[in-house]
Amino acid sequence: MKRLLAAAGILGVGTLAATLTALAQAPAAPPQNPPAAAPASSEPPRAAPSGRGGGRGNPAATLYTETCAGCHGTGLEGGRIPTLFDDKWTRATDDESIAAIIANGIPDTEMVAFKSALTEQQIWQLVAYLRTQGANLKEKPQYVADPNGQIIKTEKQTFKIDIVARNLETPWGIAFLPDGRLLVTERPGRLRIVDKGVVLPEAVKGTPKVWEKQDGGMLDVEVHPQYSRNGWIYLSYSETLPGYTPPPPAPADPAAPPAPAAPPQGGRGRGGPPDPPSMTVIVRGKINKNNEWTDQQVIFRAKPELYSSTNAHYGSRFTFDKQGHLFYTLGEKNDMTHAQDLSDPLGKIHRVNDDGTVPKDNPFVNRAGAVPTIWSYGHRHPQGLAWDPVTGKLWESEHGPQGGDEINIIEPGHNYGWGVITMGLQPGITKRAQEGMEQPVVYYTPTIAPSGIAFYSGTKYPGWKNNLFVGGLAGQQLRRLEISGDKVTHQEVLFNQFGRIRDVVVGPDGYLYVTMQLPGQSLSQSTPGVVARLIPVP
Numbered sequence: 001m002k003r004l005l006a007a008a009g010i011l012g013v014g015t016l017a018a019t020l021t022a023l024a025q026a027p028a029a030p031p032q033n034p035p036a037a038a039p040a041s042s043e044p045p046r047a048a049p050s051g052r053g054g055g056r057g058n059p060a061a062t063l064y065t066e067t068c069a070g071c072h073g074t075g076l077e078g079g080r081i082p083t084l085f086d087d088k089w090t091r092a093t094d095d096e097s098i099a100a101i102i103a104n105g106i107p108d109t110e111m112v113a114f115k116s117a118l119t120e121q122q123i124w125q126l127v128a129y130l131r132t133q134g135a136n137l138k139e140k141p142q143y144v145a146d147p148n149g150q151i152i153k154t155e156k157q158t159f160k161i162d163i164v165a166r167n168l169e170t171p172w173g174i175a176f177l178p179d180g181r182l183l184v185t186e187r188p189g190r191l192r193i194v195d196k197g198v199v200l201p202e203a204v205k206g207t208p209k210v211w212e213k214q215d216g217g218m219l220d221v222e223v224h225p226q227y228s229r230n231g232w233i234y235l236s237y238s239e240t241l242p243g244y245t246p247p248p249p250a251p252a253d254p255a256a257p258p259a260p261a262a263p264p265q266g267g268r269g270r271g272g273p274p275d276p277p278s279m280t281v282i283v284r285g286k287i288n289k290n291n292e293w294t295d296q297q298v299i300f301r302a303k304p305e306l307y308s309s310t311n312a313h314y315g316s317r318f319t320f321d322k323q324g325h326l327f328y329t330l331g332e333k334n335d336m337t338h339a340q341d342l343s344d345p346l347g348k349i350h351r352v353n354d355d356g357t358v359p360k361d362n363p364f365v366n367r368a369g370a371v372p373t374i375w376s377y378g379h380r381h382p383q384g385l386a387w388d389p390v391t392g393k394l395w396e397s398e399h400g401p402q403g404g405d406e407i408n409i410i411e412p413g414h415n416y417g418w419g420v421i422t423m424g425l426q427p428g429i430t431k432r433a434q435e436g437m438e439q440p441v442v443y444y445t446p447t448i449a450p451s452g453i454a455f456y457s458g459t460k461y462p463g464w465k466n467n468l469f470v471g472g473l474a475g476q477q478l479r480r481l482e483i484s485g486d487k488v489t490h491q492e493v494l495f496n497q498f499g500r501i502r503d504v505v506v507g508p509d510g511y512l513y514v515t516m517q518l519p520g521q522s523l524s525q526s527t528p529g530v531v532a533r534l535i536p537v538p
Helices: 017-024 059-067 095-104 120-137
Strands: 151-153 158-169 171-176 182-186 190-195 218-223 233-240 278-287 293-301 318-320 326-330 348-352 374-377 381-387 394-399 405-410 442-444 450-456 467-472 477-484 487-495 500-506 512-517 528-536
Touching: 059 120, 095 120, 158 171, 158 182, 158 190, 171 500, 171 512, 171 528, 182 218, 190 218, 218 318, 293 326, 293 348, 318 381, 326 381, 381 467, 394 450, 405 450, 450 512, 467 512, 477 500
Parallel strands: 171 218, 381 450, 450 500
Antiparallel strands: 151 158, 158 528, 171 182, 182 190, 218 233, 233 278, 278 293, 318 326, 326 348, 348 374, 381 394, 394 405, 405 442, 450 467, 467 477, 467 500, 477 487, 500 512, 512 528
């Protein structure tokens, strides 16, 4: 059954009172007629607002400038009539209501109907632009380089930030061993152990060699539920195609200018020769008493033809269910056609036995041509998995394209739509819904790039019982979601001034632990990070 859409970054259906009042009180003037097309003009077009949501090449910014800016202005100060970037009404109004106002107008005001002048896709571009540019224009919190000891007062819980591990580089995943030691993956390719607040000076020796660039590197880590019996630890990482030989470089042109310096490791990598084909790999192994990775077994390795030179959307996140099945996520490697193809493992969530074999009750195990490990499909870049302690359902976080980040409830065999529908903006996708495809429980525009997620069912934070916690990369935030059944009823940003939050877990001591990473010059830059614990304050 389709779930009701929640607002982008807010909850429920709010009131339009602020909008109606603001527009109704605008100075009287003849209603403007929406243009059937962009009018010709001898004057240069007005510059679009600056920021990530605006600028040259953004069709939504151009559309806003041509359609809305003449009356509403381009900033928080507004124009002849109030700004459209004010939180006072956008936070109280869901996206569907904003789209309806743009399409149908408001009687007896200057807000005319644009449904005959704009396509449905253009209207949704404007909705996304209002939210994104509104966030860009807001004053940002001051970044705190060392949050240790910071006291945070929130709606239901005051807590202190306690740094438990420092001097890590791009910490990606964390998992506790039964004896309380903490495993941390560093994206450049290291598995570290934190023992009683001390990061051991040497990384675990002999772990797989990784391909680290943009989204790629050493990714998630998980400990087998029966670790004390079997010692298994699971790792995901990106590798180059085994046996790949790069093509020889083209002969140098003596008349050509010197080649530019190579970009910093972990950056976007624009320019230069193509990167080698790469792909996500999932393995399990053990750590012996000499701090060495041993007994490695491959759980997943893709066919060679699926390796590609793009360095985006590898996935991946792990979780075990109560029956001991391993769930893992795979991104679509920046090619949305993978997500809808059941003969292809990319853009899917998978379920396997702990040794990588296929459970007999997987939803597509008897479908000819389908990858039998698939649990759900139609995913873009799934980054978080967590089990609801009340309903027992699996929740997931997923990066959208431009906006449209998702929080989903994952059901076996269901299609989550990527490649056909999205709540964000993606060239080639014009639909937000289609029969047989799931809608997100909530979605976020502008993006927060949700990453690791965890439900809290302990007793250390009484006001947070059974809440879902979501780490944000682009949003640089830890967000708390209150859940009732299959719905999110309230959200709160606990903090957004300590850098990129990639993973969040509940430790054996009952406290929440998060990874924090220094913001870089580019979203994917490898930078220093820490692991922090949230300590309740009476």
